[in-house]
Amino acid sequence: MLFASAERHAGRVAIEQEGVAIDYRDLPDLALGVCRSLMAAGVQAGDRVAIWAPNCRDWVIAALGVHCAGAVLVPINTRMKGAEAADILQRSEARVLLMQGQFLGVDYPAMLQPWRPASLEQVVVFGAAPAPAAADLDWLTFIGNGAAVSETQARQRAAGVGPRDLSDLLFTSGTTGKPKGVMSAHGQTLRAFNEYVKAIGLLPGDRYLIINPFFHAFGYKAGWLTCLLAGATILPHAVFDAEVVFQRIAAERISVLPGPPTLYLSMLAHPRLAETDLSSLRIAVTGSSTIPPVLIERMRVELGIRVVTTAYGLTECGGLATMCNPDDPADVVAGTSGRAIDDTEVSIRSALNQPVATGESGEICLRGFHVMRGYFNDPEATAQAIDADGWLHTGDIGNLDAAGNLQITDRLKDMFIVGGFNCYPAEIEAGLIQHPAIAQVAVIGVADERMGEVGCACVVLRQGQQLDASALIAWARERMANYKVPRHVRFFQALPVNASNKVVKGELRDAVHA
Incomplete structure (x- = not known):
């Protein structure tokens, strides 16, 4: 390539x-x-x-x-x-x-x-x-x-x-809390993102502002690699700042601008929107958050972006599995993640690993050329993720409509997404429990207007210990990546548990939202 x-x-x-x-x-x-x-x-x-x-x-x-x-x-x-x-x-x-x-x-x-x-x-x-x-x-x-x-x-x-040689190990966390290295090969990556180039209509000479980080499949494979496949220009952007991005679009004639919904909402609310020349913008790809259909319409009408689409993927399938057709109605683009890319199967399956009826919810499973070769040096985790029939079990819950559009409704994994970054409670809990004042901790995701979701640490203190929320947040910020640091802390006398002595996080969410 x-x-x-x-x-x-x-x-x-x-x-x-x-x-x-x-x-x-x-x-x-x-x-x-x-x-x-x-x-x-x-x-x-x-x-x-x-x-x-x-x-x-x-x-x-x-x-x-x-x-x-x-x-x-x-x-x-x-x-x-x-x-x-x-x-x-x-x-x-x-x-x-x-x-x-x-x-x-x-x-x-x-x-x-x-x-x-x-x-x-x-x-x-x-x-x-x-x-x-x-x-x-x-x-x-x-x-x-x-x-x-x-x-x-x-x-x-x-x-x-060669096409079967490994191209990369992208580390993604699992419910065990330890990041696992996803093995992808050159051929499957190029094949998947050639599909992406065709779907969004990327052209030679397009100017692609890449805000999504290169260490993530969205910034790497759907970002600069996609540019090289199409002959587009890579414009790296290191630190997200909505105002700077807004200025760059006009000054540098940006034509391709993927990003989270918050990016486009901030542009639509910009006081100088009416007087700024955004006519170069042609393609937008969004996702990672619930998207109101009116946002898709406003992106098309008020920002003048002709190609607005959404997609679904995870690191274990190279970052891309389904995608909306940009010509789909706004409610389809906003409410679904589109249909499977060529030579990819999507199956919604029950807890018994059997396919469910159209419209019914179950675990989203994928099969096709782009599924990972496995987790590096972890055959046990690989066997848990990919079954004997080759289905990759994503841990996400969703359904398929009659047209084959995928709607994601929930997560089997206890994961939440902070500004596009996957956060795994087990990993964060393992870090927080090292604090000398903490006896027990459970982390849940809670809604946040700006970030989509943020972490909330539910803490039980050791006998005789004192700790306030700001001190724990500051302690965590020194020891873990910023997106993993809980934004909220709630203190409990005891955490709710079930008969197996496992924390019932549904009850915690109810308590936090009460």
């Missing part, structure tokens, strides 16, 4: 950042430069290489270089703390980490240093400045080391990568 796109779209801008444009024809040489450096560092085909950085040009070039080297890309969430990142680096057995030095006032190498696993051989920091003490190499030195490997050797390595 990389070499074909460079030839097909030579003369077009592939990546634009802060006024600097990279032509499609130059992408292979830049990627091969990273490939040569990884080979010089001893990286072999199939080895894992991690990237820990915000959306930027270097992220894309580094990822393409990892792929050219036949290595497996391991993206790391920029909101993670040092211990969280180190856990993923250790369990993925990553040999090299390519990372940001400073971002939003955080020194990433220093944050990782106390937790750095012995299996991580090299830490490389983006940028031209000398590497900080907690890293091994700066970017220029790293690229310079690639001179020891010829371009011919790098091209041979890249040519040896």
